[in-house]
Amino acid sequence: MAIDTDKNSYTVIFAIVMVILVGSILAGLAQGLKPLVKANERFEKQQNILYAMGINANEGPSDVEFISTDKVEDVFNSTITNQYIIEGDQVTEDPEAYLLDIKKEEALAKDPNYVRKLPLFEGVKDGKPIYVIPIRGKGLWDAIWGFVALDKDMVVQGVFFDHAGETPGLGSEIKQRYFMDDFEGEHLFNESGAFEGITVAKGNADPRNERKTDNAVDAIAGATITGDGVTAMIKKDLRMYVPYFKTLK
Amino acid sequence: MRLLSKKDSKLIMDPLADNNPITIQVLGICSALAITAQLKPSIVMAVSVIFVMAVGNVVISLMRNIIPSKIRIIVQLVVVATLVIIVDQVLKAYAYSLSKELSVFIGLIITNCIIMGRFEAFALANGPWRSFLDGVGNALGYGVILIIVGFFRELLGSGTLFGFKVLGDPVERTGLYALGYENNGFMVLPPMALIVVGIIIWVQRSRNKELIED
Numbered sequence: 428m429a430i431d432t433d434k435n436s437y438t439v440i441f442a443i444v445m446v447i448l449v450g451s452i453l454a455g456l457a458q459g460l461k462p463l464v465k466a467n468e469r470f471e472k473q474q475n476i477l478y479a480m481g482i483n484a485n486e487g488p489s490d491v492e493f494i495s496t497d498k499v500e501d502v503f504n505s506t507i508t509n510q511y512i513i514e515g516d517q518v519t520e521d522p523e524a525y526l527l528d529i530k531k532e533e534a535l536a537k538d539p540n541y542v543r544k545l546p547l548f549e550g551v552k553d554g555k556p557i558y559v560i561p562i563r564g565k566g567l568w569d570a571i572w573g574f575v576a577l578d579k580d581m582v583v584q585g586v587f588f589d590h591a592g593e594t595p596g597l598g599s600e601i602k603q604r605y606f607m608d609d610f611e612g613e614h615l616f617n618e619s620g621a622f623e624g625i626t627v628a629k630g631n632a633d634p635r636n637e638r639k640t641d642n643a644v645d646a647i648a649g650a651t652i653t654g655d656g657v658t659a660m661i662k663k664d665l666r667m668y669v670p671y672f673k674t675l676k
Numbered sequence: 677m678r679l680l681s682k683k684d685s686k687l688i689m690d691p692l693a694d695n696n697p698i699t700i701q702v703l704g705i706c707s708a709l710a711i712t713a714q715l716k717p718s719i720v721m722a723v724s725v726i727f728v729m730a731v732g733n734v735v736i737s738l739m740r741n742i743i744p745s746k747i748r749i750i751v752q753l754v755v756v757a758t759l760v761i762i763v764d765q766v767l768k769a770y771a772y773s774l775s776k777e778l779s780v781f782i783g784l785i786i787t788n789c790i791i792m793g794r795f796e797a798f799a800l801a802n803g804p805w806r807s808f809l810d811g812v813g814n815a816l817g818y819g820v821i822l823i824i825v826g827f828f829r830e831l832l833g834s835g836t837l838f839g840f841k842v843l844g845d846p847v848e849r850t851g852l853y854a855l856g857y858e859n860n861g862f863m864v865l866p867p868m869a870l871i872v873v874g875i876i877i878w879v880q881r882s883r884n885k886e887l888i889e890d
Contacts (some may be wrong), residue, residue, distance in 0.1 A: 433746070435810050440749060441743070449758050453765075456765055460768070463770070464768050464772075467772040596713025596834075609746060649861065
């Protein structure tokens with residue numbers, strides 16, 4: 428029996444069956460794979476935090492290699508000694524602070540009465556306390572985010588950047604070594620002691636980044652807006668932690 | 677014994693040259709511009725498109741007699757989107773770092789008009805085996821151009837291939853740079869992809885006059 432595929436009723440039924448079928452396949456798949464995906468995301472955060480602290484599996488000069496997924500949980504637990512959530516003046520310890528959803532906090536903080544929760548991870552490297560702060564902002568196409576490791580004077584010890592969908596070869600280069608390594612040793616305060624952040628600057632007179640106190644690193648050619656996004660998220664998010672770092676002195 | 681009949685091998689070989697989806701049919705240009713600044717993403721994109729195109733063509737071909745013609749475009753879109761989401765999810769669960777690397781490319785596959793074009797023009801009218809070959813052929817034709825463009829853009833724009841500094845170090849001024857060579861920063865920007873594709877079209881048409889339209 429041939430089916431009349433031109434009939435309206437057939438078209439409607441076909442569309443309904445197709446949507447239900449495809450919908451349930453995809454929902455089932457997403458649900459089934461969720462625990463695996465969640466675990467991967469958790470490991471990734473741990474790897475990124477450790478990377479910002481300079482704990483990685485890099486071999487060559489342009490490698491960005493993380494501690495492997497099967498070891499990262501142990502390394503993370505032994506390196507990160509304390510995790511805090513800062514709410515205004517209150518500082519509470521929370522061993523799962525690194526799982527706090529920054530994006531959600533940003534949205535909640537639009538309400539002026541809301542006291543934003545700021546996560547901070549404290550670890551030790553070479554006997555020195557290091558503080559890692561997650562940052563988040565906008566690139567050209569989509570979100571960009573990262574982790575910045577600071578010492579108690581807010582001098583950058585290392586960074587890690589990542590992005591959701593910056594242009595391959597241009598904006599996506601923010602996660603390359605040649606860009607991230609430039610941040611090491613940079614100061615967040617200017618010479619008069621005011622918070623300045625770090626500007627990703629075009630036409631920088633210091634392309635090899637020898638001056639660490641100029642509050643600037645060299646930009647990536649062709650990735651102006653992504654670079655500006657990095658500048659903005661460093662300024663905006665790290666400024667919120669300044670009061671906390673004052674208490675450390 | 678031949679692996680494929682003459683007619684079948686034509687399905688693979690034609691899109692590689694004389695009926696190339698990018699240079700002759702001028703489809704799939706947007707993704708060819710977006711991701712060819714480096715060689716590696718170009719290859720990854722080519723492989724992903726081969727998979728989605730081959731499987732999608734077979735699925736559409738199997739359903740060709742029951743798809744209502746009024747909503748066939750929507751059905752095609754659903755098939756591509758479903759395949760792409762499945763690939764994305766499976767990669768996220770089992771090959772997380774790879775999926776991070778591919779990030780936006782997976783999503784970009786949906787927007788590739790070559791896929792919709794082949795569903796519409798071929799799979800709806802042909803059996804699964806022939807559709808499979810047609811899908812592989814067209815995706816290969818697309819991939820070859822992508823890789824050629826990616827090769828030249830990365831080499832001339834950044835002086836690297838797969839991230840390796842094949843021309844020497846531009847900062848330390850070794851290799852070719854010692855002779856005063858400079859990278860052409862314009863090559864990494866999207867307009868140059870269009871120009872490189874244009875040059876390929878020019879070369880191809882001047883070698884085969886039959887391809888020139890009036």
